[in-house]
Amino acid sequence: MTKSALQIARAAYQPKLPKALKGAVKAVEGAATQSVADQEAIKKLFPNTYGMPLIKFEAGEAVKLPAMNVGVILSGGQAPGGHNVISGLFDGIKALNADSKLYGFILGPGGLVDHNYMELTSDIIDEYRNTGGFDIIGSGRTKLEKEEQFDKGLEILKELGIKALVIIGGDDSNTNACVLAEYYAAKNTGVQVIGCPKTIDGDLKNEMIETSFGFDTACKVYSEVIGNIQRDCNSARKYWHFIKLMGRSASHIALECALQVQPNVCIISEEVETKDMSLDDVVTYIAQVVADRAAQGNNFGTVLIPEGLVEFIPAMKRLIAELNDFLASNAEEFSQIKKSHQRDYIIRKLSPENSAIYASLPEGVARQLTLDRDPHGNVQVSLIETEKLLSEMVATKLATWKAEGKYVGKFAAQHHFFGYEGRCAAPSNYDADYCYSLGYTASMLIANGKTGYMSSVRNTTAPAEEWIAGGVPITMMMNMERRHGEMKPVIQKALVKLDGAPFKTFAAMRDQWAMTTDYVYPGPIQYFGPTEVCDQPTKTLQLEQAK
Numbered sequence: 396m397t398k399s400a401l402q403i404a405r406a407a408y409q410p411k412l413p414k415a416l417k418g419a420v421k422a423v424e425g426a427a428t429q430s431v432a433d434q435e436a437i438k439k440l441f442p443n444t445y446g447m448p449l450i451k452f453e454a455g456e457a458v459k460l461p462a463m464n465v466g467v468i469l470s471g472g473q474a475p476g477g478h479n480v481i482s483g484l485f486d487g488i489k490a491l492n493a494d495s496k497l498y499g500f501i502l503g504p505g506g507l508v509d510h511n512y513m514e515l516t517s518d519i520i521d522e523y524r525n526t527g528g529f530d531i532i533g534s535g536r537t538k539l540e541k542e543e544q545f546d547k548g549l550e551i552l553k554e555l556g557i558k559a560l561v562i563i564g565g566d567d568s569n570t571n572a573c574v575l576a577e578y579y580a581a582k583n584t585g586v587q588v589i590g591c592p593k594t595i596d597g598d599l600k601n602e603m604i605e606t607s608f609g610f611d612t613a614c615k616v617y618s619e620v621i622g623n624i625q626r627d628c629n630s631a632r633k634y635w636h637f638i639k640l641m642g643r644s645a646s647h648i649a650l651e652c653a654l655q656v657q658p659n660v661c662i663i664s665e666e667v668e669t670k671d672m673s674l675d676d677v678v679t680y681i682a683q684v685v686a687d688r689a690a691q692g693n694n695f696g697t698v699l700i701p702e703g704l705v706e707f708i709p710a711m712k713r714l715i716a717e718l719n720d721f722l723a724s725n726a727e728e729f730s731q732i733k734k735s736h737q738r739d740y741i742i743r744k745l746s747p748e749n750s751a752i753y754a755s756l757p758e759g760v761a762r763q764l765t766l767d768r769d770p771h772g773n774v775q776v777s778l779i780e781t782e783k784l785l786s787e788m789v790a791t792k793l794a795t796w797k798a799e800g801k802y803v804g805k806f807a808a809q810h811h812f813f814g815y816e817g818r819c820a821a822p823s824n825y826d827a828d829y830c831y832s833l834g835y836t837a838s839m840l841i842a843n844g845k846t847g848y849m850s851s852v853r854n855t856t857a858p859a860e861e862w863i864a865g866g867v868p869i870t871m872m873m874n875m876e877r878r879h880g881e882m883k884p885v886i887q888k889a890l891v892k893l894d895g896a897p898f899k900t901f902a903a904m905r906d907q908w909a910m911t912t913d914y915v916y917p918g919p920i921q922y923f924g925p926t927e928v929c930d931q932p933t934k935t936l937q938l939e940q941a942k
Contacts (some may be wrong), residue, residue: 400571401711401821401922402526402821404412404588404922404923405524405525405526405821405922406521406524406525406587408524408525408824408827410479410525410827410828410832411435411828411830411831411832411858411859411860412586412828412835412861412862413832413852413859413860413861413862413863414861415452415863415864415866416832416835416836416839416909417459417491418451418454419454419455419457419458420452420455421452421453421454421455421456422450422840422843422845422865422866423453424448424449425448425449425450425451425696426448426449427446428447428448428867428871429446429871430445430448430871430873430874431601431871431872431873432871432874433874433875433884434457435927436882437873437875440577441873441884442577442581443577443581444576444846444847444869444870444880445575445870446868447847447848447868448868449603449865449866449868450843450848450866451864452836452864452865458505458792459492460491460842462492462493462494462514463491463492463495463558463559463829463841464482464495464496464498464557464562464632465488465495465496465560465841466497466499466500466512466552466555466557466560466561467481467484467496467497467498467499467515467560467561467563468499468500468506468529468561468562469503469532469533469534469563470503470534470535470536470554470563470564470568470866471528471534471564471565471567471593471594472565472594472795472818473527473528473529473534473609473814473818473819474593474594474595474607474608474610474612474613475527475608475609475612475613475817475818475819475820475821475822475823475826476527476532476608476822476826476827476829477528477593477609478525478527478529478531479525479533479616479826479827479830479831479834480527480561480591480608480834481499481532481555481563481832482520482523482524482831482834483831483832483835483836483837483838484561484834484837484838485515485517485520485834486535486835486838487836487837488833488837488838488842489517490514491842492840494586496514496737497515497520498513498514498515498555498557499512499513499514499531499532501532502532502535503537504533504535504539504544504562504571505535505537506532506533506535507544507547507548507551507552508539508544508547510550511876513532516527519531520823525822525827525828526821527612527820527821527822528819528900533830534742536572538567538734539571539574539575540574543581545578545693545912548575549584552584552586553584555583557586558585558841559587559588559841559846560586560588560589560637561588561589561591561834561837562575562588562591563590563593563715564590564593564762565592565596565599566594566598566599566885566887566888567592567885569590569592569599569869569872569886570811570873570884571849572588572707572849573588573847573869573870574710574884574887575588576588576657576847577845580726580846580847581800581829586846587840587841587844587845588846588847588849589816589840589841589845589846589850590737590849590869591643591837591849591850592604592606592607592608592849592850593607593608593609594607594609594610595607595609595610595612595613595614595648595818596610596642596643596644596645596647597610597642597645597647597648597888597889597935598644598653598807599886599888601867601889602873603851603865603871604690604849604866604867604872605854605936605939605940606829606855608829608833609822610648610933610935611823611825611826611932611936612817612823612825613641613648613817613818614651614652614655614820614933615820615893615917615920616739616813617640617641617648617813617816617817617921618651618652618655618917619917619920620917621638621658622915623916624697624811625658625697625914625916626914626916628697628913628914629695631695632693632694632695633694633695633805633807633808634695634807634809635694635696635697635786635807636696636808636809636810636853637697637698637700637785637786637808637809637810637811638658638697638698638699638782638812638813639700639701639780639781639810639811639812639813639885640699640700640702640813641702641813641817642664642701642702642703642765643702643706643776643777644888645664645665645701645702645703645827645888645889645890645891646662646663646664646665646701646703646890646891647889647891648701649661649662649700649701650663650891650897650898650935651662651897651934651935653699653901653905653939654897654900654934655915656697656914656917657904657908657913657914657915658696658698658699658908658917659684659688659696659698659908660681660684660696660905660909661698661699661892661901661905662680662698662700662701663701663893663901663937664701664703664704664706664765665707665890665891665892666898667704667707668707668708668709669893672708672709673709673752674708674710674711674752674755674756674788675703675755677708678783678785678788678792679792681785682789682792682796684696684909685804685806686793686796686804687792687910688803688804688910689803689804689805690803691910693912694804694805694807696912697914698782698786700781702781702812702814704781705781705784706776706790706829710748710749710752711752713748713749714745714747714749714752714764715748715764715773715776717745718745718749718764718765718771718810719774721741721744721745722765722768725744726781728859728867737762737765738758738762741765742754745813750929754792756784757783757784757787757788759780759783760780760783760784760877762915763779764779774811775834780810780812782811782848783810786810789806789808790806790808821885823922824919824922824929824930825855825930825931829852829855832852832859832862835864836849836850836851836852836864836865837850839864840866845866847868847870848867848868848869849867849868851865851866851867852864854934854936854940855934855936855940856940872886873885895938895939896938897934897935897939900934900938
């Protein structure tokens with residue numbers, strides 16, 4: 396492959412490792428664990444992998460281990476650092492025995508089921524060290540849920556003599572890893588399954604998983620671009636920039652970016668839900684900031700919006716639920732209505748509360764809510780251009796205030812959505828180090844015969860020497876949730892905590908940021924230079940870990 400100058404320079408970077416992983420290690424078992432909720436139900440579903448102890452690695456005596464073959468899968472959306480997890484896993488199993496082999500399954504879990512794989516040799520691995528993306532073996536979204544998939548996967552694992560499978564993914568992928576580990580343990584197959592915590596959304600974390608990998612890099616990429624927009628905004632002084640950011644299920648990215656760039660407005664979905672705010676409440680809040688800044692002569696600013704906001708507004712959630720049910724039962728009748736009359740038809744058929752909300756929506760959004768359904772018959776909320784929805788409604792409200800003499804100013808909006816731009820960036824030093832350590836830790840969990848564990852590296856705001864490597868049973872993170880009409884075991888998503896230090900820090904500053912133009916311009920990720928420039932973790936992690 397053709398390499399850029401940065402890639403060539405980065406290839407030589409040796410990721411930092413916790414002191415405990417630098418030589419022979421021993422696994423120290425901690426207390427037995429239980430699931431975060433629904434203990435009886437989870438225990439019943441996972442009798443072979445429930446209640447296992449926490450694991451911590453410490454320096455140990457060198458032991459000669461037989462060679463082992465290991466498989467690896469990249470699952471779900473890309474996140475910066477995935478290649479370093481694989482590099483760390485590769486180096487870890489080779490350090491245990493030079494004859495060990497690593498096989499990559501192509502294009503995600505589907506590669507396991509379809510027996511599509513390649514051996515990852517040192518020359519291939521060396522091409523991808525410290526690079527972004529998942530292109531070494533590709534990724535996919537096939538869910539490993541059915542026994543026939545598990546059995547089909549087992550055929551190729553046995554054929555290749557694979558002792559353990561490492562699944563690198565988010566909460567759903569690691570839930571599937573846990574189900575797979577339980578199935579293989581129940582059948583006495585001898586195949587171990589280990590998970591690694593990946594998602595740029597930052598919603599896979601708990602007391603044993605400080606952060607999901609990729610979050611650091613993605614937030615730094617988005618913050619750089621938001622900083623660039625803010626500089627433009629402060630130069631031209633004539634636009635309000637509405638910026639939607641990744642994060643359907645939680646607002647960690649929006650919050651982290653706000654802490655990095657100090658925008659005029661940042662909406663946090665979890666706060667909107669907790670306060671039972673309506674769409675109009677959110678619009679009024681933004682419009683008031685616009686009006687207050689205009690009174691100072693500042694007709695410009697920035698607004699950060701989490702991708703999943705609409706689903707967190709309780710009234711919108713109720714509207715969408717009623718629309719889903721209504722359109723499912725009246726699909727044929729609705730399809731006969733002329734396009735120009737569909738909006739009025741829906742307004743007449745909904746309950747009074749939902750009818751009023753639907754009538755208040757801009758034409759484009761109202762149409763989107765009734766037309767585009769996913770295979771399960773639900774609204775595709777991620778397709779709603781929330782940034783345009785909010786700016787249009789703010790413009791309407793400001794026009795009303797202007798007519799009433801409550802607002803003097805000009806309002807013009809620009810719209811942005813930052814998503815894919817952050818998923819495959821070259822990992823920051825933090826993510827390069829963290830991911831390499833996660834992969835190396837996974838190799839030690841395998842060597843110690845563990846299954847149903849997630850690789851865990853903690854204390855990562857300290858120098859890498861002091862990081863704590865170990866494993867956490869995946870069942871410990873699980874609860875029962877309703878999915879497609881039935882209760883299923885899933886890893887509990889971590890939402891923004893309104894009583895947590897990151898949100899409280901933001902909340903204490905937002906009124907000041909709203910009125911001042913105190914923007915921060917973080918600039919691009921730095922890979923070379925002083926530690927305080929190159930090796931800083933996210934503001935979120937620093938605030939959460941502050942002792």
